[in-house]
Amino acid sequence: MKGNLIIISSPSGGGKGTLIREILRSMNDITFSISYTTRPMRAGEEHGREYFFVDRPEFERLISEGEFIEYAEVHGNLYGTSREQVAKIVESGRDVLIEIDVQGALILGEKVPDAVSIFILPPSFPTLRTRLTMRATESSGDLQVRLRNSFDEVMQYNKFRFLIINDDLTRAVNDLRTVINSERHRTDRQEAEIRGILDGFDAELHQFAGE
Numbered sequence: 431m432k433g434n435l436i437i438i439s440s441p442s443g444g445g446k447g448t449l450i451r452e453i454l455r456s457m458n459d460i461t462f463s464i465s466y467t468t469r470p471m472r473a474g475e476e477h478g479r480e481y482f483f484v485d486r487p488e489f490e491r492l493i494s495e496g497e498f499i500e501y502a503e504v505h506g507n508l509y510g511t512s513r514e515q516v517a518k519i520v521e522s523g524r525d526v527l528i529e530i531d532v533q534g535a536l537i538l539g540e541k542v543p544d545a546v547s548i549f550i551l552p553p554s555f556p557t558l559r560t561r562l563t564m565r566a567t568e569s570s571g572d573l574q575v576r577l578r579n580s581f582d583e584v585m586q587y588n589k590f591r592f593l594i595i596n597d598d599l600t601r602a603v604n605d606l607r608t609v610i611n612s613e614r615h616r617t618d619r620q621e622a623e624i625r626g627i628l629d630g631f632d633a634e635l636h637q638f639a640g641e
Contacts, residue, residue, distance in 0.1 A: 552597075
């Protein structure tokens with residue numbers, strides 16, 4: 431059985447990164463797809479852990495080679511999802527989480543219609559502003575850009591299959607875990623296992639009928 435492609439998106443400061451870390455820590459058979467970006471590395475980040483940090487010429491070379499399932503320019507920086515990386519994980523039977531901006535999530539959702547798209551909604555604009563300010567990873571100008579863009583981003587919520595309001599971390603993590611587990615138990619995702627069980631029923635009934 432193939433794994434699920436799980437798209438998790440929100441405006442900057444929505445808390446998607448924190449939720450993903452909790453899910454990776456607490457669930458089995460799930461991993462994280464590391465995206466490429468041209469944005470500068472922040473304090474505490476590592477190349478190949480949060481992102482693959484590349485310059486614009488390298489990113490454009492990867493585009494020309496067809497490396498990305500999707501890519502987009504967001505807040506002045508390029509972001510892209512590796513086609514090969516995602517395919518290998520899904521084919522191995524593991525679910526793969528992709529942390530992605532709203533623009534990229536919508537593009538990816540169109541290209542992979544059976545992907546599980548989840549929007550993380552902050553409980554209020556003041557909460558979002560506080561989170562962005564407290565993390566202190568953007569300049570004043572970048573912070574204002576992200577805040578201005580947040581309204582357009584949250585208005586895209588209805589284009590996602592699921593929505594989680596991130597007002598309480600424990601509840602939001604439990605909600606996200608519930609969505610992932612529910613997708614794993616969809617009937618159409620268990621056809622091989624179901625068929626094996628039904629074949630067993632069929633064999634037993636034929637034997638029973640012959641007694």
